[in-house]
Amino acid sequence: MKPTRATPKPYHHGDLRRALIEASRRILETEGIAALSLRAVAREAGVSPAAPYHHFRDRTELLSEVAHEGTAELLESLKRARAENKAGRERMIAVGAAYVGYGLNNPALYRLMFETIRVLETGPLPVDVHESIPGILVDAFAEAMPPDVSPTDRRLAGIAGWAALRGLTDILRYRQLDPLKTELGGDEGFIRAVLEHLSFGR
Amino acid sequence: MKPTRATPKPYHHGDLRRALIEASRRILETEGIAALSLRAVAREAGVSPAAPYHHFRDRTELLSEVAHEGTAELLESLKRARAENKAGRERMIAVGAAYVGYGLNNPALYRLMFETIRVLETGPLPVDVHESIPGILVDAFAEAMPPDVSPTDRRLAGIAGWAALRGLTDILRYRQLDPLKTELGGDEGFIRAVLEHLSFGR
DNA sequence: CCCCGATCTTGACGCGGTTTAGATAAGAAT
DNA sequence: ATTCTTATCTAAACCGCGTCAAGATCGGGG
Numbered sequence: 001m002k003p004t005r006a007t008p009k010p011y012h013h014g015d016l017r018r019a020l021i022e023a024s025r026r027i028l029e030t031e032g033i034a035a036l037s038l039r040a041v042a043r044e045a046g047v048s049p050a051a052p053y054h055h056f057r058d059r060t061e062l063l064s065e066v067a068h069e070g071t072a073e074l075l076e077s078l079k080r081a082r083a084e085n086k087a088g089r090e091r092m093i094a095v096g097a098a099y100v101g102y103g104l105n106n107p108a109l110y111r112l113m114f115e116t117i118r119v120l121e122t123g124p125l126p127v128d129v130h131e132s133i134p135g136i137l138v139d140a141f142a143e144a145m146p147p148d149v150s151p152t153d154r155r156l157a158g159i160a161g162w163a164a165l166r167g168l169t170d171i172l173r174y175r176q177l178d179p180l181k182t183e184l185g186g187d188e189g190f191i192r193a194v195l196e197h198l199s200f201g202r
Numbered sequence: 203m204k205p206t207r208a209t210p211k212p213y214h215h216g217d218l219r220r221a222l223i224e225a226s227r228r229i230l231e232t233e234g235i236a237a238l239s240l241r242a243v244a245r246e247a248g249v250s251p252a253a254p255y256h257h258f259r260d261r262t263e264l265l266s267e268v269a270h271e272g273t274a275e276l277l278e279s280l281k282r283a284r285a286e287n288k289a290g291r292e293r294m295i296a297v298g299a300a301y302v303g304y305g306l307n308n309p310a311l312y313r314l315m316f317e318t319i320r321v322l323e324t325g326p327l328p329v330d331v332h333e334s335i336p337g338i339l340v341d342a343f344a345e346a347m348p349p350d351v352s353p354t355d356r357r358l359a360g361i362a363g364w365a366a367l368r369g370l371t372d373i374l375r376y377r378q379l380d381p382l383k384t385e386l387g388g389d390e391g392f393i394r395a396v397l398e399h400l401s402f403g404r
Numbered sequence: 405c406c407c408c409g410a411t412c413t414t415g416a417c418g419c420g421g422t423t424t425a426g427a428t429a430a431g432a433a434t
Numbered sequence: 435a436t437t438c439t440t441a442t443c444t445a446a447a448c449c450g451c452g453t454c455a456a457g458a459t460c461g462g463g464g
Contacts, residue, residue: 163365163370167365198400
């Protein structure tokens, strides 16, 4: 009986595809995105430079897979934050903090996901919008609006919130400490303060 | 026998430094950031691959100079928008639209400025904060707050606005048209609507 | 007028992505 | 079990890239 594979049974190596992705993430964490070359990944996995070509069309496709894993993880984290908080301000803050937190805790991978490889957030909206990263973010902000807000304004709030999260993550990722940040209790408090402000914080 | 140049008289080439930067921008506009190699720039300028090393320490320094020009242009654009509008909501929208507009009109250069080469927005705050790109943005948003807002909240509003601009630019740069965008009158109207929303749009 | 030094070229090195041809080994066919 | 097939991997090569060392060139100061 043919092994119906969750992971296709490999021949020589033992699931090189998987090994390559993991090697990539290892390099990404330890040496940064600059060191993430196809050859380096192959070295790390202990195979020849040409071996990866039997599992990925080219370097971009390998990196896309790595980025895809990051997207899945981030999505999972957002879903968790959503599930653990009732719709409204608390959920918005929790979801937002989860997003920024992921970016800060996985800087190289985050960068790969949203800068180097654009395959992900690009393209027409995914199958189920509300289960996508932008979808969850937009929803969380939109639902945090007061009840009297029009649907259009609600949607604008969602987009504005989503945009602010992307920008905030970049700013925190690239910049040194802002004086205000420490005043407000480090990253945590700072993020929370900005998010609260975004949802009509007063 | 020497053609008297407008630019300071160089030796062999005729201000190769300048020519290299301009060649870089030409490649950036036409072929994108992926084609922006040192050798390609040298080719475009009609010199040997090693020639640039007499004007720039390495490839990064050349790209930094190109990015620096972009930063100067963007800064100029923001200053103009600031000067042409009195402090408050109108200035905030004008400045914000100028920022996003620059990013959309110079996608490859914008990306070089804020993704590929980080020398610019990175590092401790510049000499005069209020004459920097983040400074002008933060100020514009902070000043658009109602008068009864506390200094801390004002500053938070500035940072939130700045972050939203960065994110909005990315989103518009990477994504296809959002349905809402066309409803609101294309990029222009969309940006304006989001910005208005950011400053307590109700 | 000659020499100095800034500027540019030539040629090379090592690394990267990718392709081609060949070796290897697992499963299928006989 | 032996042979065949095919996926997998290696070896070797090609070309472009960033960079450096050595030499050629040329403008201006002595």
